[in-house]
Amino acid sequence: MEGGSSTSAGYISSKPDFSKLKGEICLDNLSIKELHEVFKATFGRDTTVKDKQWLKRRIAMGLTNSCDVSTTTFVIKDNKLVKEGKEDSSNNVNLPTGKEYPAASIEYHVDLLNSHGSQIDELQTTSGTRLGNNGVENNYASEDLAADQRAAKRVRKPTKRYIEELSEAESKEYSGRFITSTRNIGIRHLTSKSHVRPARNLSLEGRTVIMRLDSLGGSGIRVPCVCRVRRSRPRKNVMALLKFHPSGMGMTATFVRKDLDIRSSLIDNGSVNKLLEVKSSPEETPQQFVTESKKEKPSAELGRNMGLKYVDPSGYTSDDNVATVPTAKGGTRRKHHRAWTLSEVMKLVEGVSKYGAGRWSEIKRLAFASYSYRTSVDLKDKWRNLLKASFALTPADKGVNSRKHPSMPIPAPILLRVRELAEMQAQVPAPNPSASKLAACGGSVNEPRLGYL
DNA sequence: CTTAGGG
DNA sequence: CCCTAAG
Structure with a gap:
C-alpha cells in the first residue's frame, strides 16, 4: 500500500x-x-x-x-x-x-x-x-x-464543517451586523459565506465529494479554517492570523494574491503587506489608481505656475513598501504610508473651500469619492498639516516655486490658498479661539459682541 | 459614525 | 498615520 x-x-x-x-x-x-x-x-x-x-x-x-x-x-x-x-x-x-x-x-x-x-x-x-x-x-x-x-x-x-460551525458560532454576534450595517465588509463576508454554505449543505447529504470540489473550486487553495473567524477589524485579524499561523503565511498570501488577481489584474506590486491591506479595504479598486494617475497632472486650477516634478509620477501601485509592522507589541506601525499627491492636496483644499473645514466626512464623500484610501480622519490630518505648513511659509517663498527644500512637496500657491481659507474660516492655528466663527462673519476680531451692540 | 486632538 | 476621547 x-x-x-x-x-x-x-x-x-x-x-x-x-x-x-x-x-x-x-x-x-x-x-x-x-x-x-x-x-x-x-x-x-x-x-x-x-x-x-x-x-x-x-x-x-x-x-x-x-x-x-x-x-x-x-x-x-x-x-x-x-x-x-x-x-x-x-x-x-x-x-x-x-x-x-x-x-x-x-x-x-x-x-x-x-x-x-x-x-x-x-x-x-x-x-x-x-x-x-x-x-x-x-x-x-x-x-x-x-x-x-x-x-x-x-x-x-464530521470534518471541516465542524470547525466552520464552531467558528461561525463564535463570530455569530458579528454576522448580523455585517449584513445590516457594514457595507463593504459585509459584502465580502456574504460572498465568503456563499462559498462555504453550499459545501456544508451538500456534505450533509453524505456527499463529501462535492464539498471537496466546491471548496477547491472556489479558492483554488486550502484556506486555513481560522479565516472564518472575523472580527470587526479585519486587518488586525489578518495579521493575527499570520502571526498565529506563520507556516501558513505563504499560502494565505498566495490566496490573497489570487483573490486580488481575480478582481483585478492591474495591481502589480508584489508586497504581501500591501496586498493584505488592499484586501482589508475592498472598496479600493485599481481603476481608482489609474484614474488618479491620469488626472494627476492636468489639474491646473491652482498650480498653473508650478512645474512640479514631484507629483509622484512613480505611481500608486508600486509606491509604499513602508509597511513596517515587525515588532509584535507596540513596535513600529506605519502600516501604510501613502504620500499625498498634489491633486489630492488640491482636492482637499477645494473641498475645504467648498464645504468648510471640519466637515471632513462631507469632503470625503463629495470631493474624495474616488480616493477610497483617504478617510475623513486623513483629510483632517492633512489639512492640519497644510495649515501648519501654510503659516510657516516664509515671505520669500510666496509666489515662487520654492524649490529650496527638497522636502517641500506643497507648492507655495496652494499653501497660500490654504492660508487664505484658514483665515477666511477662522481656522488660524494659534490665534484667539473666541473670535473664531464671528470673525468669519466679517465682524471685528477684537469684538466678539459686535452683533450684540 | 464623525470630529478633534494628542502622539 | 494611529489612537482615542468626546459628541
Missing part, C-alpha cells in the same frame, strides 16, 4: 503500473476465507458475511479509518471527540482505474491522498483530464462507497 504514490495514479489507464496496486490486487484476489482473516485482523472480530465485495470494501474502510486516526490533526470536542484527518473529504478521487478495480482500490488511494494532502489539487486536475468516460463508473463506485461509509464510520464524517 505504501508503494503507491498518488501522483502515479493518473497513469494507470495508459500504462499499467501494478507495482503500487499490490494492495488492491491482493485484496481482490483473496478468497472469501482469506478476506475473513483480513477482516478479523482489521477489525478484531469475525464476520459471517460471504459477500466478497462487501468484505473488500469493509476492510478497505477499516484500513482507511486507522490511517485517518494516525494522521489526525484536529480534535474537536462536541460531547464526543471528533477527529479530523489532514485532508478530509478527499473522496473525490476519480481514479482512472475503471471497473477492474473495485471500490477497495479507491479507498486505498484515498488514504494515499490523506498523506499527500498537498498533491490533491494536482491529482484532481490530472485525473480529471485523463479520466474521460471512466469517470462515470468511478463516480458510481465512490458513491456506492459513500453509502457504506456512512454506516461504517461515522467518526470520519
Whole structure:
C-alpha cells in the first residue's frame, strides 16, 4: 500500500503500473476465507458475511479509518471527540482505474491522498483530464462507497464543517451586523459565506465529494479554517492570523494574491503587506489608481505656475513598501504610508473651500469619492498639516516655486490658498479661539459682541 | 459614525 | 498615520 504514490495514479489507464496496486490486487484476489482473516485482523472480530465485495470494501474502510486516526490533526470536542484527518473529504478521487478495480482500490488511494494532502489539487486536475468516460463508473463506485461509509464510520464524517460551525458560532454576534450595517465588509463576508454554505449543505447529504470540489473550486487553495473567524477589524485579524499561523503565511498570501488577481489584474506590486491591506479595504479598486494617475497632472486650477516634478509620477501601485509592522507589541506601525499627491492636496483644499473645514466626512464623500484610501480622519490630518505648513511659509517663498527644500512637496500657491481659507474660516492655528466663527462673519476680531451692540 | 486632538 | 476621547 505504501508503494503507491498518488501522483502515479493518473497513469494507470495508459500504462499499467501494478507495482503500487499490490494492495488492491491482493485484496481482490483473496478468497472469501482469506478476506475473513483480513477482516478479523482489521477489525478484531469475525464476520459471517460471504459477500466478497462487501468484505473488500469493509476492510478497505477499516484500513482507511486507522490511517485517518494516525494522521489526525484536529480534535474537536462536541460531547464526543471528533477527529479530523489532514485532508478530509478527499473522496473525490476519480481514479482512472475503471471497473477492474473495485471500490477497495479507491479507498486505498484515498488514504494515499490523506498523506499527500498537498498533491490533491494536482491529482484532481490530472485525473480529471485523463479520466474521460471512466469517470462515470468511478463516480458510481465512490458513491456506492459513500453509502457504506456512512454506516461504517461515522467518526470520519464530521470534518471541516465542524470547525466552520464552531467558528461561525463564535463570530455569530458579528454576522448580523455585517449584513445590516457594514457595507463593504459585509459584502465580502456574504460572498465568503456563499462559498462555504453550499459545501456544508451538500456534505450533509453524505456527499463529501462535492464539498471537496466546491471548496477547491472556489479558492483554488486550502484556506486555513481560522479565516472564518472575523472580527470587526479585519486587518488586525489578518495579521493575527499570520502571526498565529506563520507556516501558513505563504499560502494565505498566495490566496490573497489570487483573490486580488481575480478582481483585478492591474495591481502589480508584489508586497504581501500591501496586498493584505488592499484586501482589508475592498472598496479600493485599481481603476481608482489609474484614474488618479491620469488626472494627476492636468489639474491646473491652482498650480498653473508650478512645474512640479514631484507629483509622484512613480505611481500608486508600486509606491509604499513602508509597511513596517515587525515588532509584535507596540513596535513600529506605519502600516501604510501613502504620500499625498498634489491633486489630492488640491482636492482637499477645494473641498475645504467648498464645504468648510471640519466637515471632513462631507469632503470625503463629495470631493474624495474616488480616493477610497483617504478617510475623513486623513483629510483632517492633512489639512492640519497644510495649515501648519501654510503659516510657516516664509515671505520669500510666496509666489515662487520654492524649490529650496527638497522636502517641500506643497507648492507655495496652494499653501497660500490654504492660508487664505484658514483665515477666511477662522481656522488660524494659534490665534484667539473666541473670535473664531464671528470673525468669519466679517465682524471685528477684537469684538466678539459686535452683533450684540 | 464623525470630529478633534494628542502622539 | 494611529489612537482615542468626546459628541
